[in-house]
Amino acid sequence: MKTLKEQFDILSDGAVDLLPQEDFMRKLERSIATGKPLRAKLGLDPSRPDIHIGHAVVLNKLRQFQDLGHTVVLIIGDFTAMIGDPTGKSKTRPALTLDETRENGKTYVEQAAKILDMSRTEVVYNSQWLDSMSFRDVITLSAKYTVAQLLERDDFTKRYRSGEPISVHEFLYPLSQAYDSVAVRSDIELGGTDQKFNLLVGREIMKAYGQEPQCILTMPILEGTDGVEKMSKSLDNYIALTDSAKDMFGKTMSIPDSLIARYYRYACFAGGEDVARMESELAAGTLHPRAAKVHVSGSLVDRYHGEGSGKEALDEFERVFVKKDIPDVIEETVLDGTSLDIVTILTSASMAQSKSEARRLIQQGGVSIDGTKITDPAALIDLQLPVILRVGKLRFLRISGR
RNA sequence: GGGUAGGUACUCAAGCGGCCAACGAGGGCAGACUGUAAAUCUGCUGACUUAUGUCUACGGAGGUUCGAAUCCUUCCCUACCCA
Numbered sequence: 001m002k003t004l005k006e007q008f009d010i011l012s013d014g015a016v017d018l019l020p021q022e023d024f025m026r027k028l029e030r031s032i033a034t035g036k037p038l039r040a041k042l043g044l045d046p047s048r049p050d051i052h053i054g055h056a057v058v059l060n061k062l063r064q065f066q067d068l069g070h071t072v073v074l075i076i077g078d079f080t081a082m083i084g085d086p087t088g089k090s091k092t093r094p095a096l097t098l099d100e101t102r103e104n105g106k107t108y109v110e111q112a113a114k115i116l117d118m119s120r121t122e123v124v125y126n127s128q129w130l131d132s133m134s135f136r137d138v139i140t141l142s143a144k145y146t147v148a149q150l151l152e153r154d155d156f157t158k159r160y161r162s163g164e165p166i167s168v169h170e171f172l173y174p175l176s177q178a179y180d181s182v183a184v185r186s187d188i189e190l191g192g193t194d195q196k197f198n199l200l201v202g203r204e205i206m207k208a209y210g211q212e213p214q215c216i217l218t219m220p221i222l223e224g225t226d227g228v229e230k231m232s233k234s235l236d237n238y239i240a241l242t243d244s245a246k247d248m249f250g251k252t253m254s255i256p257d258s259l260i261a262r263y264y265r266y267a268c269f270a271g272g273e274d275v276a277r278m279e280s281e282l283a284a285g286t287l288h289p290r291a292a293k294v295h296v297s298g299s300l301v302d303r304y305h306g307e308g309s310g311k312e313a314l315d316e317f318e319r320v321f322v323k324k325d326i327p328d329v330i331e332e333t334v335l336d337g338t339s340l341d342i343v344t345i346l347t348s349a350s351m352a353q354s355k356s357e358a359r360r361l362i363q364q365g366g367v368s369i370d371g372t373k374i375t376d377p378a379a380l381i382d383l384q385l386p387v388i389l390r391v392g393k394l395r396f397l398r399i400s401g402r
Numbered sequence: 403g404g405g406u407a408g409g410u411a412c413u414c415a416a417g418c419g420g421c422c423a424a425c426g427a428g429g430g431c432a433g434a435c436u437g438u439a440a441a442u443c444u445g446c447u448g449a450c451u452u453a454u455g456u457c458u459a460c461g462g463a464g465g466u467u468c469g470a471a472u473c474c475u476u477c478c479c480u481a482c483c484c485a
Contacts, residue, residue, distance in 0.1 A: 163481045290437040364432040
């Protein structure tokens with residue numbers, strides 16, 4: 001069993017906030033003394049079933065809790081997802097049915113299992129308690145917090161000032177999330193830094209319900225592969241846990257230099273010393289940024305696809321992008337006809353969304369067949385034998401006719 | 403309930419009777435240069451059997467007009483002020 005100090009050092013490493021520190025120390029101390037594990041809570045939004053390595057930052061931290069013997073409580077927000085979305089950004093997000101959210105929740109958990117130790121994980125759905133609350137219960141809950149307190153949240157303040165709509169139910173979101181903490185009696189809740197407000201509401205609400213308030217731990221929000229926006233599916237700048245080794249490697253190679261060490265630390269969960277060494281070598285110029293990225297990409301792939309797969313991904317990468325060769329595995333599509341015009345091929349193979357787009361791609365020189373650039377939109381392609389179609393830098397497809 | 407300002411393509415945002423598939427910016431895509439980095443430069447960015455062509459589109463539905471994103475009516479939506 002690790003000592004208090006050791007546990008604290010491990011758990012606080014890489015965290016942005018761990019509040020209040022003294023309370024957390026007390027909880028840890030008690031846990032060590034009584035042998036009773038802490039309950040670490042994480043709420044999941046099951047409206048989008050794919051987990052990406054941005055989510056993984058927090059999951060990895062949870063894993064550290066588990067490795068120290070503590071319990072993780074995953075709350076699938078099936079009830080909240082059913083109602084809609086609070087962020088205002090995507091106000092047209094369709095409300096999901098309970099079945100859909102359950103289904104998403106399941107895939108979510110399957111993916112989380114790549115990181116978490118499921119034998120030390122409790123999975124619960126918040127509809128279990130939220131769905132059965134009466135209107136009276138809701139009023140009781142909402143009476144425990146004030147509008148001014150809610151408006152403290154950055155995002156609410158901004159929207160309120162700039163005249164954007166805020167629906168009343170959005171105010172209820174932080175409260176219901178806070179109530180989840182009451183329901184599962186969490187000792188500490190984790191989340192991204194964007195969740196800090198919500199996590200803190202949890203403390204107040206727990207107190208109001210006569211419980212010992214949870215501590216909060218926030219992890220950084222990992223930027224997406226564009227290096228600017230936070231990683232998210234809707235911005236398409238994400239690396240999914242389910243991405244193939246090849247994609248994972250390639251996507252990581254495309255991150256800006258400024259993010260290399262950050263990815264090393266929060267995506268690969270490299271230790272503080274290793275990260276510091278990389279940072280200083282990069283700064284000193286003794287390590288080429290590309291080499292550092294190759295290392296980061298490789299260890300990321302190793303992490304999720306097994307030891308050694310990072311090397312394979314690198315070999316493939318070198319072949320395609322350094323030697324300008326074609327990938328060794330290319331998806332194949334069979335089309336009707338043995339001689340088709342290039343525009344038809346592009347659209348029916350889903351490499352272009354419309355014929356206009358196909359023509360544009362051709363005119364701009366982004367299309368080649370077997371390595372030969374196609375410039376004539378009316379060109380006929382002989383498909384007696386399979387050909388390799390390349391669109392842009394990254395998209396390859398083997399086409400054969402019948 | 404009353405008043406004011408608004409609702410334009412992925413986003414922001416011009417246009418305010420014909421020259422509008424709609425300026426500009428961002429984003430995205432393609433190309434050049436590179437380290438699948440950044441920065442920079444160029445082109446494209448509604449669809450259709452590529453046509454000085456047709457269709458769809460400026461919150462919805464009607465209307466005026468030879469002609470509407472632009473004018474009128476009505477409905478819906480948003481913010482703010484008053485109650």
